[in-house]
Amino acid sequence: MQTEKHTHKHHGKSSRGVLDANRILESIGLENGDKFLDAGCGDGYISLAASKIVKSSGRVYALDAYEPSLDSLRKEASQNEITNMEVIQADMTVGIPLDDDLVDKCVMVNVLHGFASEKTLIPVLTEIKRILKPGGTFAVVEFDKVEGPPGPSFDVRLSPEDVELILEEHGFTIGGTEEVGRYHYLVESVKKEL
Numbered sequence: 001m002q003t004e005k006h007t008h009k010h011h012g013k014s015s016r017g018v019l020d021a022n023r024i025l026e027s028i029g030l031e032n033g034d035k036f037l038d039a040g041c042g043d044g045y046i047s048l049a050a051s052k053i054v055k056s057s058g059r060v061y062a063l064d065a066y067e068p069s070l071d072s073l074r075k076e077a078s079q080n081e082i083t084n085m086e087v088i089q090a091d092m093t094v095g096i097p098l099d100d101d102l103v104d105k106c107v108m109v110n111v112l113h114g115f116a117s118e119k120t121l122i123p124v125l126t127e128i129k130r131i132l133k134p135g136g137t138f139a140v141v142e143f144d145k146v147e148g149p150p151g152p153s154f155d156v157r158l159s160p161e162d163v164e165l166i167l168e169e170h171g172f173t174i175g176g177t178e179e180v181g182r183y184h185y186l187v188e189s190v191k192k193e194l
């Protein structure tokens with residue numbers, strides 16, 4: 001885990017209204033019993049959908065740096081009587097408070113472009129690799145690199161090729177890229193086996 005202190009800078013809107021959580025989770029093959037990390041979960045609508053798929057033998061780790069979003073997720077999880085979810089407040093540029101080789105599948109939805117523009121990819125992707133099982137899946141979802149709303153400004157958006165290159169450069173093997181909605185694509189990668 002990194003010890004250097006960084007400040008969490010990019011918040012951003014929930015993609016709840018423009019993305020279908022189940023389509024993403026189906027695309028990565030999430031299954032009953034999986035340990036799943038939603039890295040930069042925001043209000044956690046993807047974590048909530050994942051908790052229904054991994055069921056009681058699995059576990060969902062919903063992680064974000066921004067406490068108000070996590071508060072709303074805690075409320076929604078408690079209203080839905082969800083017991084297989086851990087809500088974790090952490091700054092991923094500093095560290096992810098999970099054990100090595102723990103997680104089967106991790107998604108990062110509308111977050112990676114922020115780390116790319118802040119130049120904090122190395123600490124974050126080193127942590128993602130550490131907590132994933134060898135052969136575990138890391139899927140990045142980003143807005144298409146086009147002008148206009150919804151989504152972040154054009155200059156910080158990443159193309160699928162940009163994301164593939166970033167993942168390859170940081171030690172992941174690309175599995176494939178597909179459209180997952182009107183505005184988004186998903187790049188699937190795996191942590192190399194030892």
Ligand SMILES: C[S@@+](CC[C@H](N)C(=O)[O-])C[C@H]1O[C@@H](n2cnc3c(N)ncnc32)[C@H](O)[C@@H]1O
Pocket residue numbers: 007008009010011012013014015016039040041042043044063064065066069090091092093108109110111114
């Ligand atoms: C655009 S929002 C996306 C939220 C959610 N994934 C979605 O698609 O609705 C980006 C999220 O990343 C979180 N984030 C940004 N930097 C972070 C960091 N260093 N550590 C943890 N979370 C971070 C923000 O707090 C915010 O909730």
